[in-house]
Every structure is written in C-alpha cells, then in structure tokens.
Amino acid sequence: MQRYWFGDVEDGGCRPADGNPASVAERAATLGVSMETFVPLDWRIAQECGFVRDREEYIAKLREVTMHLAREKIAERFRGGDAELLSMVRMLDDLDSVINLLNERAAEWYLVAHPTFSRKYRTMPARKMIAIVGRQARGGMKQVAEEIDRLYAARTALMQEVSARAFEVLPNTSALVGGLVAARLLSRAGSLEALSRMPASTIQVLGSERALFSHLRSGTPPPKHGIIFQHRRVHNAPKAVRGRVARVLAAKVSIAARLDYHRGAADPAFIREASARIDAAGEAA
C-alpha cells in the first residue's frame, strides 16, 4: 500500500481521505513513509480517486495542506517562548554595548567642548556624566544625551522583562542562578533544547570560549567559569573555592535545564536540595 497526502492507494484501488482540509492535513502530517518501498506519486491517481477534478485543483488543495502544516510547525518551533526570550536577551546585550559606545563618545565630545572639565577626583559613573551633559549641553549634544538616558530606561525595563520571562521559560534554572543569568545561558546555547543537552562541564565554561580554547591550544590555565560567574554565589565566593562552586552550580544547572526542557515546571524539592548543595560548596574547606 502507498500512503499519499490525499489517501491510500492499493492494487489500483484508492481510499481518498476525508475532504475537509484540516483533517486531510492532520492525517498527512502523520504519514512518514519508508523510502525503500516508496513509489513517487502521480497526481492523476488523485483525479481517478475522485479527490480532485483537475491538476489546478490538485495543486491548490496540496498547497492548502502543506502551507497549513508549515504554519503549524513554525508555531510549534517558536512555542514555549524560548525563541522570543532569545531575541530579548540579545537585544539587551546589544543595548548594553550601544549605550556604552554612545556614552564614551558623548563624554569625549563634552570634554573637548569644555576644556576645564575633568572627571578626575570625582566619582562619576557614566550615567551621572550623561545626566550632566544632558543638563548643560545644548543642541545636538543635549539631544543625544537625552536619547542615551532614554535608552538606559529602556534597558532597565527590558532587563526586568527578560528576567520575568526567564522564570516562565526556565523556572528551575532561573531559581538557581537568577533570570538574567539563566537567559544568558540560553542565549549562548542557542535554544532550550541545546542547553538541556549540554554536559555540566560545558555549561560551566559557557561564555569563556576564548579562555577555554587558549587553554586547549597553548596550555594557559583553564577557565573556572563563564557566564555563571555573573551569579553572586560564584563571584562572591572566596577565590579558593570559586572553582568548586562553579563546578557544583554548573552540575545543578544542567539538571535544572533538563527539568525545564522536559517538564517545564518548577520542582521545589529539587531547587531546595540543589541550593543547599551549592551553598555547602561555597563554605571554605
């Protein structure tokens, strides 16, 4: 028997599928045939079958079915929100670098325009510097400074959104390392599926690829941590135990990512035990 999208064909006989496009698509999606015994279809069978009147109708109906299936598959691939979260994190990171770039350029410009002004002996973070420029400058420089200030606001809002979304998409991972770090891990891995397939040792050094490959090539010291360094449990740990904390945290994150991918819901018992284990690793030996 040959199974085609419009029906089953056997010994010259043919059973057409139910005419409703949605049910044709539903049936066709599950076919999957073996290529060894497959005979390429001839559209005339569909005509003899009484499924269509002519070729024009054949192609039109076929297109309806394949386009319907394609739209469903696209939606399926984008579902779960990890695709959108990915775009959000990358936008956040790009915003950071753009803001930094504009900041530096604006500060440079302001210093040149005001020869007596110096940043020395004043604790002046970039944000504050931009506020001064925004108040004192005029014309284009003022406008740019105000734009940068708005970008800061956008960045803060986006950061909160990313974190909130990460808790939805990666509830277990986010509970261990926080939404932002969880989202960055996801962005590095490329997808939740990819992250869930990674070994703990890879997760531990995600984001420090340069140090890792320089280690592999020329024997420099190996990196202890990548993105997970951004989590307070790692960067607040005493230097002597930082490597151990990173290792244990990565091990728990790899389990958390698998829970997130396969189960998609927070597991309080796991989070409690994993947190306790990570805290224990942080206590000095």
Next chain:
Amino acid sequence: MIRIGNVLVSPGEGGVYGERMIEGCRVWDPYRSKLAALIMLGGEIDLLPDMRVLYLGAANGTTASHVADYVETVYAVEFAPRPMQDLLEVARRRKNIVPIMADAGRPGEYAPFVEAVDLVYQDVAQKNQVQIALRNAAFLKEGGRLILMLKTRSVDVRMDPKDVLRETVDALSPAFRVITACWLEPYHRDHAALVCEAVK
C-alpha cells in the same frame, strides 16, 4: 532561458526581494543566486514550462521564486522556521510553489506530498550533502536531472575544495552520472555546481 542583453531575467511578478526589473522581467542576479551563476557560466541546464522541480533548501524563496517563473510546479523544501516564514509569503503570491517544511535529509517525511519530478535542485549547507542527494534520487523521473550546489566548506572546511569535489563525484556515481561539474567563480567562492543525470 531568457536574457535581455547579457542580463539573465525571469518572467513574473516582481518585488519579491527588491530585485530590479527590466522590460517587465525580473533580473536574476548571479551574485545572489547560485543557479543564476551556473546559467551565466553556460551550465547545460534548461528550465522548461512543463517541468516539475523538487527544490531542497529553498531558504527564503528568492531563487525558488525565479525557478517558479520558468517551470510548472516547484516543491520547495525548507527546514528552518525563520526562512520558512518568508518562503510561505513568497508561495502565497506564486500559486505554483508548494512549500514543505521538512528536513531534506528525511525524504520519507515529505514523500507523500511530492510527485515524480524532472529536476531535483539541491542547495543545502549540510555536511552530508551527497547522502541527502542520494536519498532524494527516488523522486526523479527516468532521465531526470539533479543539480547539486556543492558547498565545499560545509562538507569539510579543512579540506581542499578540489578534493571535496572529486570525492563527491565518486560518491554520487552509482545513482547518478555527472554530466558537468564546474566552479561558480567569480560569482561564488568554493562552491561547485554538479549537473547529473539519474541512472535507473
């Protein structure tokens, strides 16, 4: 194939991706499309009005839209969701494109939708491009052609592209007879086009 002066064009509704129009025809740029490059380099292929084509790796549907201008039906297979969104939009306006979202390496999944074709055109950035071509040979009619756009850098970046081409020609040999194999210089680097005939 239609040329105006020395410019390759295809007849059809324009504006798919901002292509230039000449005398109501769409300019088919060999620097963008590998198939256009092959045609400009005198590859022995022809797209005829009664042809049915299986296009593997249709991506955003730019080249697929030009092919559809020439032939009767194009079965366009693409796996990645983002380009598929574009391909669906192209197919919405071109009634002879049948877009299929599937993995070209697993023909069993889309075989129930595809009829026997005159031409398989394959442009996929996969390491196992040759296996994919062999697996899709079943769709070709007797004497049908395969055009394989060999991305040598996708097969193995460390190997000399010439060696990749030689190995590919050998690997295709039981199922296909290679008619021409040429490099797409100066339009595309490290890409070879293989025009083959199905041996049945």
